[in-house]
Amino acid sequence: MFGFFSRRKTRVEKxxxxxxxxxxxxxxxLHSPDEIGKEPWHKTEQGKYIGQAVYGASDGIVTxxxxxxxxxxxxxxxxxALIVGLANLFADGISMAIGDYLSEKSEKDYLAAERERERWEVEHMPEAEKHEIREIYKRKGLSGEKLDKLVDAITSDKDLWVETMLHEELGLFEDDSSPLKSALVTFxxxxxxxxxxxxxYVFASQWNFLANNQFLISCIITGITLFAVGAxxxxxxxxxxxxxxxxxxxIGGLSATVAYLIGWILKAVFNIVV
Structure with missing residues (x-):
């Protein structure tokens, strides 16, 4: 996981x-022409998936x-505890990864469908679409010759025209991340x-101290990890x-406290013995 964080900061981050x-x-x-020209206008391969790594780790340790x-x-x-923990870990991990994959793929499918629709409208109803471009930038405060030149420039290139409609009319932006890679990072x-x-719990049989203080040591390790992931x-x-x-x-402490209290209450009410 931590390999995703070992990268140079981008110009925007700096x-x-x-x-x-x-x-x-x-x-x-950092806003000089030389600095702006140095950096490509897209996320690095590592940077694309930092969000999934951080939030996947957060959910994993808390749950x-x-x-x-x-x-x-x-x-x-x-x-x-070991059985429940491992079963929960892998079941939730797979569920979260599948959910991430389907969500990302659905967004890409929706964007592709909307792009195709906008392209069809540009080709078959160019005047109406040109009027929409004019209205979009008119509402942003442009008028007169400046507005005319901008509309002509945008509508002179069909790809630019379609992308502008996606961005300005629908609020949709292309994301070149891979749904599969995103799901794997999350998992x-x-x-x-x-x-x-x-x-x-896993290594309790190797050391008596672990065996006698499993939950306490788990609390300490979890606390350190929670803080690190949060940072x-x-x-x-x-x-x-x-x-x-x-x-x-x-957040992790509150979730664990609620779970602990529910377990304690159920034990007291039903006198569970395992």
Whole structure:
């Protein structure tokens, strides 16, 4: 998972960082013609999937730890915690990856269908579509000769015309990420991070200290991992790393506490013995 984060910052990321630090000189330099021309206008192959990696990892660790917390709250056997944790980990990981794949693919299919429709309208109803372009930019404040020149420039190229309609009329933008790669990143990030709460249970037979303190050690490992994953969210959200870390720690802790209490209540009510 962490290979996805070992990359150079983009110009936009550096500019965002300089803006929040109040570093005006660096911000200006990053907006010079030379700096703007250096960088391609698309995400890097690694950068495309950072969001999926971070959020997959977040969901993985929270859901797995919540599952074993419920078992611990019910005071069930550690073997039950291991079984429930692993079953939850892989079932939810696969479910989340499939959901990610279908969501991304559906968006791409929808975009392709809308692009085809707009192209047909441009070819068969050019005057109406040209009028729509005019209205779009008229509402943005353009008028007179400037508006006429812009409309003529856009409608002189069918591809540009269609893409402009997609962006400005429908609010749709092309994303060149792969649904399959996105799903795989989500799955592996979910599995790797979600495995952290189970380490003490998996290796309990190798060390008596682990066997005697499985849930406590799981809590410690999970807390560290939650904070780390939360801190990494700043790559996607821009929030300060320590704020992101504490937010994720609080969310994971709340989920685990609720699961633990439910397990404890069910144990008390039904007197479950395993």
């Amino acid at each position: 500019a965002r960082e300089a803006f929040f630090k109040g570093d005006l000189e660096t911000h200006k330099k 797995t730890f919540a599952a074993i917390s419920g078992v611990a709250g019910a005071n069930l056997s550690p073997k039950v 592996f990030a979910f599995i790797i991070a979600g495995f952290m709460p189970l380490i003490a 990494l969210r700043q790559i996607v959200t821009g929030v300060k790393w320590f704020i992101g870390g504490f937010e994720m720690l609080m």
